[in-house]
Amino acid sequence: MRTVSAPARKLEHGRVGESVLRVDAIPKVTGEFAYSSDLFAAGMLWGHTLRSPHAHAEIESIDISEAVSMPGVHAVLTHEDVPGKKLYGLEFADQPVLAINRVRYFGEPVALVAAEHPEQARRAAEKIQVQYQPLEPVVDPERALEQEDLHPERPTEEAGYFNDPRSNVVRTIVIRHGDPDAEGEVSVSGVYELGIQDQAFLGPESGLAVPDGEGGVDVYVATQWLHVDRAQVAPCLDLRPEQVRIHLAGVGGAFGGREDLSMQIHGALLALHTGRPIKIVYTREESFVGHVHRHPARIWMEHRANHDGKLVNVRVRILLDGGAYASSTTAVTSNASSFAQGPYAVANALVETTSVYTNNPPCGAMRGFGAVQVCFAHEAQMDKLAAELALDPVDLRLRNAIAQGDILPNGQRITGSLPVAEVIRRCAALPVPEPEALPRDAIRLPGGAGNVTRGEGVKRGTGFAVGFKNICYSHGFDDYCAARVRLFADASGELGAEVHCAAAEVGQGVTNVILQVARTELELENITLAPHQTATVDSAGSASASRMTWMASGAVQTACRAAREELESRGGSLASGDEVDVERVYRHPQTWPLDPETGQVQGERAHVAFVCSAMKAVVEVDTELGLTRVVWIGTAQDIGRAVNPQAVYGQIEGGTAQGLGLALMEEIQTRDGLITNASFTDYLIPTALDMPPVDAVLVEEPDPDAPYGAKGVGEPPTVVATAAVVAALRDATGLELTRAPVRPDHLAGLTA
Amino acid sequence: MRITLTVNGEEREADVWAGESLLFALRERLGLPGSKNACEQGECGSCSVLLDGVLVCACLVLAAQAEGHEVVTVEGLGSDGRLHAVQEAFVQTGAVQCGFCTPGLVVATADLLARRPDPSEDEIREALSGNLCRCTGYAKIFDAVRLAAGAA
Ligand code: FES
Ligand code: FES
Numbered sequence: 001m002r003t004v005s006a007p008a009r010k011l012e013h014g015r016v017g018e019s020v021l022r023v024d025a026i027p028k029v030t031g032e033f034a035y036s037s038d039l040f041a042a043g044m045l046w047g048h049t050l051r052s053p054h055a056h057a058e059i060e061s062i063d064i065s066e067a068v069s070m071p072g073v074h075a076v077l078t079h080e081d082v083p084g085k086k087l088y089g090l091e092f093a094d095q096p097v098l099a100i101n102r103v104r105y106f107g108e109p110v111a112l113v114a115a116e117h118p119e120q121a122r123r124a125a126e127k128i129q130v131q132y133q134p135l136e137p138v139v140d141p142e143r144a145l146e147q148e149d150l151h152p153e154r155p156t157e158e159a160g161y162f163n164d165p166r167s168n169v170v171r172t173i174v175i176r177h178g179d180p181d182a183e184g185e186v187s188v189s190g191v192y193e194l195g196i197q198d199q200a201f202l203g204p205e206s207g208l209a210v211p212d213g214e215g216g217v218d219v220y221v222a223t224q225w226l227h228v229d230r231a232q233v234a235p236c237l238d239l240r241p242e243q244v245r246i247h248l249a250g251v252g253g254a255f256g257g258r259e260d261l262s263m264q265i266h267g268a269l270l271a272l273h274t275g276r277p278i279k280i281v282y283t284r285e286e287s288f289v290g291h292v293h294r295h296p297a298r299i300w301m302e303h304r305a306n307h308d309g310k311l312v313n314v315r316v317r318i319l320l321d322g323g324a325y326a327s328s329t330t331a332v333t334s335n336a337s338s339f340a341q342g343p344y345a346v347a348n349a350l351v352e353t354t355s356v357y358t359n360n361p362p363c364g365a366m367r368g369f370g371a372v373q374v375c376f377a378h379e380a381q382m383d384k385l386a387a388e389l390a391l392d393p394v395d396l397r398l399r400n401a402i403a404q405g406d407i408l409p410n411g412q413r414i415t416g417s418l419p420v421a422e423v424i425r426r427c428a429a430l431p432v433p434e435p436e437a438l439p440r441d442a443i444r445l446p447g448g449a450g451n452v453t454r455g456e457g458v459k460r461g462t463g464f465a466v467g468f469k470n471i472c473y474s475h476g477f478d479d480y481c482a483a484r485v486r487l488f489a490d491a492s493g494e495l496g497a498e499v500h501c502a503a504a505e506v507g508q509g510v511t512n513v514i515l516q517v518a519r520t521e522l523e524l525e526n527i528t529l530a531p532h533q534t535a536t537v538d539s540a541g542s543a544s545a546s547r548m549t550w551m552a553s554g555a556v557q558t559a560c561r562a563a564r565e566e567l568e569s570r571g572g573s574l575a576s577g578d579e580v581d582v583e584r585v586y587r588h589p590q591t592w593p594l595d596p597e598t599g600q601v602q603g604e605r606a607h608v609a610f611v612c613s614a615m616k617a618v619v620e621v622d623t624e625l626g627l628t629r630v631v632w633i634g635t636a637q638d639i640g641r642a643v644n645p646q647a648v649y650g651q652i653e654g655g656t657a658q659g660l661g662l663a664l665m666e667e668i669q670t671r672d673g674l675i676t677n678a679s680f681t682d683y684l685i686p687t688a689l690d691m692p693p694v695d696a697v698l699v700e701e702p703d704p705d706a707p708y709g710a711k712g713v714g715e716p717p718t719v720v721a722t723a724a725v726v727a728a729l730r731d732a733t734g735l736e737l738t739r740a741p742v743r744p745d746h747l748a749g750l751t752a
Numbered sequence: 753m754r755i756t757l758t759v760n761g762e763e764r765e766a767d768v769w770a771g772e773s774l775l776f777a778l779r780e781r782l783g784l785p786g787s788k789n790a791c792e793q794g795e796c797g798s799c800s801v802l803l804d805g806v807l808v809c810a811c812l813v814l815a816a817q818a819e820g821h822e823v824v825t826v827e828g829l830g831s832d833g834r835l836h837a838v839q840e841a842f843v844q845t846g847a848v849q850c851g852f853c854t855p856g857l858v859v860a861t862a863d864l865l866a867r868r869p870d871p872s873e874d875e876i877r878e879a880l881s882g883n884l885c886r887c888t889g890y891a892k893i894f895d896a897v898r899l900a901a902g903a904a
Contacts, residue, residue: 021843028851029839029858031786031826038785202790202798202852202886252790252852253886284791297760443874507887509852646846653889654849680795680884688880691890 015520016708017294018511019646022136024505025530035205036222041277044208045074047270048261048280050111050128051289054104055359055673056150059101062111063129070127072120074274077112084238084287090228090260090364093323094155096746097236097265100342103132104150104359105324106674107289109263109556137359137673141321143300144356151357153256156330162596167533168240170355171330173337175599176410178348181346181574184304184312188384189502192301193739194722195667196321197658199366200685205254205290206281209267210614213275217268222251224258224500226532227539235357236265237272241534244268248532254506255658256365257291258326265523279599288678292327292364293668295320295355297336297373303381305732309391309399313348314341314409318374320355320363329355332477335370337599341409342378343612344400345470351599352484359388359673365660368718371469376740379465379723384732394428397466410745412598415699417711418610423636424466426697430634435460446620446627448689457624460631463727466614467719470607471712472547478592479547479608482538483555485518485563487571489576497563497751502540503552506533508714509647510548516643516709517553522562538585546611546712549643553707554586589705609703613637615656615724618692621732626744628664630690630725636697640711651713652696658684659721663729664690667741755819758782762830768815775799778825785857786826790884792867797883800856800863801825807863826855829862838862841900842893849887857883870901899900 014020027033030539079086079098086100087093111128115121138147145166156170157163164172207221216239223229223305226246234244251258263280270278282290297320304313318336322329337353368373371409386393401420407413415752436444438455445453484500505511511529518527530536541551562582574580576615592603617633621628633656642648665684669677677683702709722740730737733747745751756765759782766781775792778801779785788798792811799810802824810823829836835843838861849853857880864871864879871879876897885893 019846022846022848024851025843025848027836028848028854029826029835029842030830031784031855033851034785035788035852037789040780040783040785117769119769201850202788202796202884202887203850204790227759245804251850252788253850255886281789284793284795396821449878507852509849528873606853650846650849650892652886653891654887655889657889658886676837679793680791681793685883685886686889688877688890689895692890724876 016516020516020644022509023511023515033250035203036220037204037254037281039208039220039249039279041208041210044277044279045114045116046121047107047267047273047278048118048125049112049266050125052099052106052108052110054134055106056102056135057103058130058133058135059103060133064111065129067113067124070120072116073113073124075114075270076124076128077269077273079439081273082236085235088232088236088261088265089326090328091330092155092326094151095613105361109266112266112270114274123610137567139360139673141319141356141357141358144358150359156326159594160596162589162634165681166353168357170326170357170645171333172354173599175334175337175349175351175409179678180348180350182313182348183386185306186388187302187304188388189302190381190382190384190738192380194297194301194373194376195741196296196361197366197662197666198288198668198683199255199257199291200683201255204282204287205262205282207249207263207267208277208279209271210277211271211275217271218245219248219264219268220247220249221264222249222258223504223505224254224544225542226504226534228542229261229264230353230534232261233264233268233422237268246534248358248504251504251506254543255367256369256544259365259542260292262290274334284680285678288683289361289675292362294366295322295332295363295373299373299377301377301381302477303385305385305389307389309389309396311344311346311400314346315550316351318353321358321360322355322415323358323360323362325362326691327362329363336374338410339371339469340374340378342375343402343466345406351409360670361668361675367655368715369545371467372720372722375467375719375723376726379727383727389636393464395423397424410594410606412605412607416609416705417640417703418612418696419638419701420466420468420612420698423612423614423638423699426636426699427616427634430616430695430697432462432618433632435638446622446629447625452625452627453622457726458620458622459732460618460620461728461732463724463731465720465723465727466612467716467723468610468612469715469719471609471611472545472548474591474607476591479541480585481540481551481555481589482583482585483559484537487561487563487574487580488565489578490526490575493576494526495524495574498528498530499524499556500530500537501552502532502534502537503548504543506543508543508548508651509644510543510552512647513549513643514552514556517556518560520566520698521557536575537583546714549712550588550706551586551711553710555584557707558586559584586674609705609711611638612710613720615720617728618723619725619728619732621729621747622749626746626748628729632691632692634695635717636699637713637716638699638701639698639713640703641709642698643708643710648698648713649696652717653694655714655717656694660725661686661717662722663725663742667743753816753904757814757818757820758822760824767824770816773811774813774818775810776793778810784827785823788852788855790852797860798853798856800857800859801881802863807860822888824857829858836862837903838865838900841896841903843897845892845895847884847888853883853885857885857893864902
């Protein structure tokens with residue numbers, strides 16, 4: 001029998017810190033990569049979801065008799081066919097699997113159809129007779145606080161939050177820090193507003209549910225967190241967790257929008273009911289109503305400061321519209337509160353944040369998660385304050401930049417890496433391109449190919465913004481990630497490894513991170529990543545909160561080291577056919593919740609770590625037509641350490657595009673709660689013509705608590721980009737521009 | 753109805769319903785899911801294919817209209833198991849994240865470079881402005897186009 005020793009050979013390439021080509025790039029460029037909408041199974045049927053045309057209505061009756069007799073139809077299901085729990089939810093089970101007696105938002109699922117052809121399923125859905133009694137929709141988040149409770153049972157009560165008796169409150173947070181009435185020598189205030197942004201990932205919600213013939217089901221789906229899906233799906237099907245196996249299918253982007261369930265329970269219900277595999281693929285229109293959005297916000301802020309530019313007191317009131325169901329609204333509420341003052345040290349603060357239920361589209365996770373909204377407001381305020389004090393805006397930010405040892409309004413002392421002053425300096429130092437001479441090609445002017453100006457009426461402006469947010473889950477959440485490593489002697493007698501980790505690859509590149517960590521720790525060439533599924537490894541937690549690099553690195557590193565130890569305890573070699581198989585769970589340092597009355601952290605820290613970013617934007621505005629062109633963006637981002645630099649730059653460029661979109665064009669429009677622009681014709685995202693070059697500088701100050709010092713990169717660019725671009729528009733036009741997205745009529749001075 | 757068409761150089765037959773798009777037929781009838789379905793309304797370019805050598809959105813063409821015509825999809829770009837220069841460039845430059853836009857962009861870029869082997873910066877932006885990408889911010893896609901143009 002041959003035995004093999006580790007390391008089999010010295011690793012040449014692919015460790016942590018090197019730019020490594022994506023392992024999934026080749027199947028993605030050839031078209032072979034199987035996304036959740038590409039799946040196929042013999043005998044498969046197509047599922048379709050009938051959705052509410054009303055934002056708020058009583059359901060008087062549902063008649064499926066005609067629909068079930070349509071050609072090709074195998075099943076028509078309503079809430080009565082949900083065998084287990086009728087409600088589910090990411091944090092609170094307040095959302096019906098299928099509407100029961102009432103619909104609370106436009107597009108809420110009411111019934112399901114399975115048929116042989118998707119068109120048959122759609123046509124059958126049209127024949128389901130639902131009698132609605134429309135009700136007045138609750139659509140204004142301020143009025144919601146006095147209107148009828150949409151969830152009279154108050155699902156989020158008793159969760160340890162501040163007790164707010166007003167109607168429709170999802171969560172209220174009050175943070176009192178120092179003397180919340182402290183006066184400064186000057187004060188500036190403003191009210192800011194942000195519309196609803198959509199994740200607009202390109203791969204529509206989709207998946208395949210396959211019954212296992214023994215009462216269980218396999219669901220292949222694009223998701224961000226396999227195990228939390230299972231935890232929601234199984235009880236609704238009245239199945240044990242191990243009877244529901246969730247497998248990660250190819251994910252066409254996520255950005256928070258795949259944290260909540262889409263087709264998982266629906267597909268499984270139809271599959272179990274018909275005994276056939278069920279494929280569901282949302283249309284783009286359905287996708288716009290089929291996932292949660294970024295919370296629209298109204299924010300009042302007052303900044304009090306002294307003449308030397310030092311902030312004395314920041315007073316903030318935030319109202320977030322959570323829409324019809326809770327999703328992750330409670331966590332977005334706490335995030336918005338945590339970062340409301342921006343990355344600045346301030347001795348006194350008062351932050352009051354309330355999120356409400358309405359009949360608007362449900363809101364939840366989107367890249368930046370509460371920090372985007374407040375950054376837009378606090379950065380506008382910092383510019384206002386600089387103008388009031390006649391100080392340079394960058395200098396004002398530097399004077400107040402938070403640093404290690406400073407205390408946040410929630411009472412947490414900053415201990416890890418948070419190089420705010422450094423990102424400000426590095427970003428400010430980036431050279432801004434010279435204005436391009438006129439005349440020039442219309443494509444390089446506001447309005448582009450529309451050919452509406454030759455340069456007359458065009459003004460240029462520069463904006464600057466700084467922001468920060470947390471990495472990983474906060475406030476006492478038991479945040480962990482598991483990884484399993486199997487070492488074996490391969491056919492040629494060399495040592496190889498197979499890594500299992502349920503960390504969702506959503507396009508961000510965590511697959512490479514996992515493999516780079518495993519290569520670094522094991523020093524082996526032959527390492528593969530097993531398919532992601534719930535059955536073979538414990539939870540990885542969510543691919544969100546910029547946490548997956550940190551957490552997957554920690555888990556894979558721990559499991560690899562345990563595997564090596566085990567190997568060494570067996571004499572450092574494996575007989576062919578033998579294997580080492582270990583699973584380990586990694587947890588980041590503990591966090592604690594906030595006191596519900598004072599908003600002060602009840603332990604050492606509320607957040608495990610922070611990342612910050614500074615961004616500078618140059619725009620041109622056709623002030624007559626209100627059209628814009630973003631000319632250039634420069635940014636310096638704190639990342640701890642780059643695991644895969646090429647992927648880090650990619651995240652920064654892509655995250656910047658999403659922030660630019662919210663600044664200039666992206667908004668879900670509603671009328672009485674009904675979405676009116678559910679298409680890429682009417683909901684615009686940045687195209688190749690909208691994006692400027694992005695000059696990015698990485699600030700690498702490894703975090704002592706993070707594996708390899710690597711913190712995470714996904715969110716900061718989105719947090720600062722909206723603020724930076726709108727600041728540049730203000731500089732170009734002299735207008736206040738307190739609402740994002742900024743519309744042409746704002747810029748042309750037609751509306752405020 | 754039964755249609756006959758040439759796909760990636762091979763004659764293929766498919767039974768389709770009269771209302772089905774070429775995209776649906778490729779993906780669901782012919783086992784070629786490489787062309788993507790991000791909007792199915794002609795807004796995103798993820799379904800880009802060449803129809804008789806002309807770049808089209810396969811979601812806007814009826815399957816029946818392709819009867820007797822020649823279609824090239826992303827699956828048909830490479831040859832002899834080797835990547836097309838554009839595909840290789842997308843891999844090298846990091847132009848792929850989630851990759852859902854990639855098949856469409858690869859086909860659109862191949863089409864652009866066939867027409868304009870050395871496009872200017874503005875020509876690249878304009879030519880690809882019908883292909884949405886939500887992940888990359890396009891910077892690395894432009895790098896890929898330049899790299900492929902240089903390699904051609
Ligand atoms: S799927 Fe055809 S253009 Fe979007
Ligand atoms: S890489 Fe995800 S849409 Fe382009």
